[in-house]
Amino acid sequence: xxxxxxxxxxxxxxxxxxxxxxxxxxxxxxxxxxxxxxxxxxxxxxxxxxxxxxxxxxxxxxxxxxxxxxxxxxxxxxxxxxxxxxxxxxxxxxxxxxxxxxxxxxxxxxxxxxxxxxxxxxxxxxxxxxxxxxxxxxxxxxxxxxxxxxxxxxxxxxxxxxxxxxxxxxxxxxxxxxxxxxxxxxxxxxxxxxxxxxxxxxxxxxxxxxxxxxxxxxxxxxxxxxxxxxxxxxx
Numbered sequence: 001x002x003x004x005x006x007x008x009x010x011x012x013x014x015x016x017x018x019x020x021x022x023x024x025x026x027x028x029x030x031x032x033x034x035x036x037x038x039x040x041x042x043x044x045x046x047x048x049x050x051x052x053x054x055x056x057x058x059x060x061x062x063x064x065x066x067x068x069x070x071x072x073x074x075x076x077x078x079x080x081x082x083x084x085x086x087x088x089x090x091x092x093x094x095x096x097x098x099x100x101x102x103x104x105x106x107x108x109x110x111x112x113x114x115x116x117x118x119x120x121x122x123x124x125x126x127x128x129x130x131x132x133x134x135x136x137x138x139x140x141x142x143x144x145x146x147x148x149x150x151x152x153x154x155x156x157x158x159x160x161x162x163x164x165x166x167x168x169x170x171x172x173x174x175x176x177x178x179x180x181x182x183x184x185x186x187x188x189x190x191x192x193x194x195x196x197x198x199x200x201x202x203x204x205x206x207x208x209x210x211x212x213x214x215x216x217x218x219x220x221x222x223x224x225x226x227x228x229x230x231x232x233x234x235x
Contacts, residue, residue: 046121046162048085051169052230053078058177059226062184063213064206081227085234092120118158125165126156128234133164172233184213 043049056074097117126134137160141153153160191212192205217223 043079043082045166046125047082048169048230048234049078049082050166051173052081054170054173055176055180055226055230058173059180059222062177062181063217064184064210065214077227081230085231086124089120089124093117096120122156122158122161125158125161128168129161129165130168130171133167134160137164176229183216187212187216 053075056078060069060074096119134155138153138155141157141160145153155161188205188209191209195201195203195205195208
């Protein structure tokens with residue numbers, strides 16, 4: 001009988017605690033649910049995930065290995081590296097959220113709490129977004145508003161900082177992709193010239209150079225170099 005009463009008591013107690021925690025603060029619960037629904041978008045656009053995923057895709061294309069490693073593996077690696085990079089920001093956001101949650105009692109305070117929680121993320125986006133891109137999006141945002149509201153648009157507004165950060169990340173990813181392609185392109189040209197000199201025009205240079213590309217990438221410890229460079233790019 002005791003074995004049956006203990007789980008029921010524990011469940012009832014847990015339910016009472018949960019109700020006591022949220023019944024007096026429904027606005028905080030609604031804000032939390034709204035934030036959770038935006039998590040997939042935030043992971044894609046407000047972190048280093050997009051840049052890392054594009055760079056890893058460029059690396060696979062440059063080697064010419066088709067589907068090795070598989071896309072799901074590259075996506076998982078990009079997610080792991082993004083979590084490693086974003087962990088200090090997430091820790092600061094969590095600490096700010098803990099403090100803000102205790103002070104939320106009204107709708108106005110919910111907006112203030114959201115602003116406090118997003119401040120570490122805003123600082124990250126500002127630090128890694130290009131000033132030129134922010135100036136561009138400030139100008140575009142002002143063009144969409146009447147003249148009397150133009151001066152309200154500032155460079156640190158989230159609707160300016162976010163697109164500037166995303167465009168900057170994509171630009172840097174393509175720059176890194178160009179540098180990744182160069183050594184493999186040189187290797188392709190060398191193999192093609194050697195085959196042409198030997199009179200082996202029937203052989204595909206890409207097929208012959210593939211094992212040499214893999215050997216080169218393994219010899220320089222390419223995955224570690226990519227991971228190190230991508231992580232240190234967010235110092």
